[in-house]
Amino acid sequence: MLAALAAAASLPVQAQPQRLLVxxxxxxxxxxxxxxxxxxxxxxxxxxxxxxxxSIEVKPAQLVRMKQAAMLxxxxxxxxxxxxxxxxxxxxxxxASAAVPLLQTETPRLRTxxxxxxxxxxxxxxxxxPKNAWPMSASILAALAGLSPADxxxxxxxxxxxxxxxxxxxxxxxxxxxxxxxARIVVVHDSWSYxxxxxxxxxxxxxxxxxxxxxSPRELAALLDRLRGSNVRILIADPHSDPSLVRQIxxxxxxxxxxxLPSGRDYVALFEENVQRLSQALKSEQ
Amino acid sequence: MTELLLWPFVAGLVLTGIHVYFGLHVLARKxxxxxxxxxxxxxxxxxxxxxxxxxxxxxxAYWYAFAFAIAGAVLVALVRPYEGxxxxxxxxxxxxxxxxxxxxxxxxxxxxxxxxxxxLLVGTILTVTPQEVAGLAALYAGIGAFHLLLRRPVMQAxxxxxxxxxxLLLLWDAxxxxxxxxxxxxxxxxxxxxxxxCYLIVPAALAGLMATGxxARxxxxxxxxxxxxxxxxxxxxxxxLPTGPAVVTAFGTAMALAALAFAARRLTxxxxxxxxxxxxxxxxxxxxxxPQMDQPWLDAIExxxxxxxxAFLTAGERATREETLVSITxxxxxxxxxxxxxxxxxxxxVEMDSEKAERLRQYLAGKSxxxxxxxxxxxxxxxxxxxxxxxxxxxxxxAIGVWGLWAQLRRRxx
Numbered sequence: 001m002l003a004a005l006a007a008a009a010s011l012p013v014q015a016q017p018q019r020l021l022v023x024x025x026x027x028x029x030x031x032x033x034x035x036x037x038x039x040x041x042x043x044x045x046x047x048x049x050x051x052x053x054x055s056i057e058v059k060p061a062q063l064v065r066m067k068q069a070a071m072l073x074x075x076x077x078x079x080x081x082x083x084x085x086x087x088x089x090x091x092x093x094x095x096a097s098a099a100v101p102l103l104q105t106e107t108p109r110l111r112t113x114x115x116x117x118x119x120x121x122x123x124x125x126x127x128x129x130p131k132n133a134w135p136m137s138a139s140i141l142a143a144l145a146g147l148s149p150a151d152x153x154x155x156x157x158x159x160x161x162x163x164x165x166x167x168x169x170x171x172x173x174x175x176x177x178x179x180x181x182x183a184r185i186v187v188v189h190d191s192w193s194y195x196x197x198x199x200x201x202x203x204x205x206x207x208x209x210x211x212x213x214x215x216s217p218r219e220l221a222a223l224l225d226r227l228r229g230s231n232v233r234i235l236i237a238d239p240h241s242d243p244s245l246v247r248q249i250x251x252x253x254x255x256x257x258x259x260x261l262p263s264g265r266d267y268v269a270l271f272e273e274n275v276q277r278l279s280q281a282l283k284s285e286q
Numbered sequence: 287m288t289e290l291l292l293w294p295f296v297a298g299l300v301l302t303g304i305h306v307y308f309g310l311h312v313l314a315r316k317x318x319x320x321x322x323x324x325x326x327x328x329x330x331x332x333x334x335x336x337x338x339x340x341x342x343x344x345x346x347a348y349w350y351a352f353a354f355a356i357a358g359a360v361l362v363a364l365v366r367p368y369e370g371x372x373x374x375x376x377x378x379x380x381x382x383x384x385x386x387x388x389x390x391x392x393x394x395x396x397x398x399x400x401x402x403x404x405x406l407l408v409g410t411i412l413t414v415t416p417q418e419v420a421g422l423a424a425l426y427a428g429i430g431a432f433h434l435l436l437r438r439p440v441m442q443a444x445x446x447x448x449x450x451x452x453x454l455l456l457l458w459d460a461x462x463x464x465x466x467x468x469x470x471x472x473x474x475x476x477x478x479x480x481x482x483x484c485y486l487i488v489p490a491a492l493a494g495l496m497a498t499g500x501x502a503r504x505x506x507x508x509x510x511x512x513x514x515x516x517x518x519x520x521x522x523x524x525x526x527l528p529t530g531p532a533v534v535t536a537f538g539t540a541m542a543l544a545a546l547a548f549a550a551r552r553l554t555x556x557x558x559x560x561x562x563x564x565x566x567x568x569x570x571x572x573x574x575x576x577p578q579m580d581q582p583w584l585d586a587i588e589x590x591x592x593x594x595x596x597a598f599l600t601a602g603e604r605a606t607r608e609e610t611l612v613s614i615t616x617x618x619x620x621x622x623x624x625x626x627x628x629x630x631x632x633x634x635x636v637e638m639d640s641e642k643a644e645r646l647r648q649y650l651a652g653k654s655x656x657x658x659x660x661x662x663x664x665x666x667x668x669x670x671x672x673x674x675x676x677x678x679x680x681x682x683x684x685a686i687g688v689w690g691l692w693a694q695l696r697r698r699x700x
Contacts, residue, residue: 052401057390184634204632216526217290217412217519224290230633240401243343248413 020147023062023069023089025080026053028127029096029136031267033073035162036140040151049263052240056082063087070147073140077102079124094143099135100126103193125262129194130170130271134163169268173275174199180282185234186227186255188241191262195274204232207249214245227253233285234278236260256285290412291519294529297414297422298519301477301485302511304426304469307433309490310503311444311462317374320362320463321470321486323382325479327358328471329403330385333392342402352471358385359463366459367452409478412522412529418476425472429465436461441500481530484537485511492544514540560694567687573680577672584675598671598678610663617657624650 019042024030030045037043044065047056053075058066066072069089074080076095102122126132141159145152181200185192190206205223207215215223226232227249235257237246250257258281264270312320331354335347358381365377393400433440442450443458450458473482489507497506518533525532553561569583588594596604628650630636631643638646 050400057394059394184632202632214408214410214412214528214530216528216532217523218526220412221290226629226633229635232633242405242410242413243402244410244413244415248415 020070020144021065021068022071022073022144023066024073025056025083026075026127026263027265028263028267028270029073029075029140031265031270032096032133032137033140033144035267036137036155036159037144038154038158040148040154041144047263049261049265050239053079053263054081056080058082058086071143073143075124075127077121077124092143092146094139096136096139097124097126098139100132101135102126103197104190123190123193125191126194127267128192128262129198130166130173131198132194133166133267137163166268169271173271176275176279177282180279183234183282184230184232185236186223186232186249186253187236188246188249189238191238192236192260195260199275204230207235207245214242220248223249224252227255234258234281236278238262256281291523293414293416293419294411295515295519297411297419297476298485298515298533299512300419300423300426301473301482302489302508302515304430305473305482305485306489306493306507306511307430307504308466308469309486309507310493310500311440312466312486313490313494314444315374317362317378318487319375319378319382320466321483322479323362323378323385324355324358324463324467324470325406325474325482326382326389327385328352328355328467328474329406329479330354330389330392332406333389333396333403336402337392337396348471348475351475352468354385355467355471356464359467360460363456363459363463366447367456405478406474407479408528409474409476409481409530411477411481411533414476422472422476426469429469432465445500478530480534484534488537488541489514492540495544495548510540556694556697559690563687563690563694565687566683567691570680570683570685570687573672574676574684577676577680578669581672584672584679595671598674599667603667603670607664607667610660610667614657614660614664617653617660621650621653621657624653 019040020037022033022037022041022043024033024043024045026047027045027049030043033041033043044062046058046062046066047053063086066086066089069091071091071094072089073094073096074083076097103126105122127136137159141155144155177199182202184202184204185196186205186207187203188207190203190208193203195201196203205226207220207223209215209219232253233255235246235249235253235255237257237259239259239261241259246257249255258277260274260277261270264273312318328351331351332342332347334354335344335350336342338346338350340346340350361381362374362378365372365374389403393403439450439454439458440462443455443462447455470482473485477485489511490503492510493503493507497503514536515533518536519529521527521536522529522532569581572579573581573584596607599607624646627636628643628646631638631646
């Protein structure tokens, strides 16, 4: 810890060679790259937290920046289908999912039958488990150190400082959500599996069995029917969920809807906000 | 079923009421795409409202959308006197494309609204509330009364514009398109762009095929609109489909059936023989050339006549197929039962310790994989049968088709 602090403190004194330009596909990855790279990197995210990560329209200025970039960090799996159409980056491409233990990785053939998340290689929202910041930042660290071997120690120090801060906050979040461990929740879109797994919630159903396609009346009726006889009290919606669907499930199913953020500009603040929103909603429903 | 589908049905009736009326006008004015165009301008207004910081469901957003749609409507009305030099449809198309592009530009600055604008396309008629339906009904009753009171000039502007002085025509056109813009803006919020377009055009077009006179067409359009709404909703319930697209498809199916019926009326024996020969030749040639490609016509025949499914298999293959089918049926029954149990455990209707629940989940996954394997066996046998049908069915079919075509064409020549 002391060594890490010393390394971090010595940073500004070092001579400042040109900063590494890193492009990420999502703001969450940007936050992690900044956490590891500090002022040795300049990071730009192609997507914004408010955008649908599956369909991002890249602008000319971003294309220029991509050509100048030393490296690209992506969520991977099949989260960014639009990335394939962009010109290749000259430097390394880091797939942040590489070392992450994935959920829902059954073969697509099985999943079409079970109507779960339709991503082909597993649920892609893995950054929503704070513990996955460990493998993600490890991949980022390895790539950054490869580009700038002289800074390896600095990067390592920054990473461990960030992770120890995250560990501390994770303990606090777990404590805040501990009273509700084991609670059953319904989600609109199947993006909260990792989050639920970490904090001990059980997702019993997704209102949109196929993401982006509204449920059929029978699916909706079955869900409402299940809800009425159950102890499920919370529906997690995303900011872009269909408001009238959310309202109908909340009203007719007698549960409380809470909107959580699947993406944010600051990795730690994202969880602060989500944990606060969720614990408040759960508290009011007790 | 009724609990969930009652209000969507009532909403469908309200939409039918006003849109069939406007549809008849729009068809007479030959501006079919004005609805899509104005809906797109309204969506642009919504995007601007989001940029200005109003939530997408707020009243302010609605008024933004309405103001933009009115501006679009006035633009369309202004073009009509210059119809000779510049077609109204061209302007409608340009307004559509440009407002769609502007919408993208605006949303680039306010990305949080993009999803909601996309949702406008499909709409959410399944989750419509009684309050929304009542609001629409009141608004449309008002607009209907307005048009009824002023029916003479309104009808004249649509159906006999040549009898109207230019200045007056412009005024009535502007009023017509403005009230239309109000209807489109309000309907799209509830039912989505696609569904609103269908309510506007399909019943009016069908009524135009079957009846003459404005009132007869209006009444027939209302009946058709109500019946097709009911058909779409029931189909969505029975076949477990998203509601908005199911109703749109019901409208499309009705239109296709009407077109087929009209085509069939003009079909002579010779033409049918020619068509049948051409179809037989094409099907035979495709089966001969690509036996493994999907042959939906052959699938349909095999479904209708089950013995055909095994006619091209050896005795051993038939036994394998039989066993596989039994195994699939058994697995399906077991999977249905166990999935219901898994759901009950998930929803804590049935108590089960977590280790047992996990074992159940894994068993289900394994069993589905085995069942998928059985389905592959069936596919393989199906492929084998196709390879044999290639010559036994494909060749004669091609020969019959070519002979039929040749005979018909020779008769025509002689």
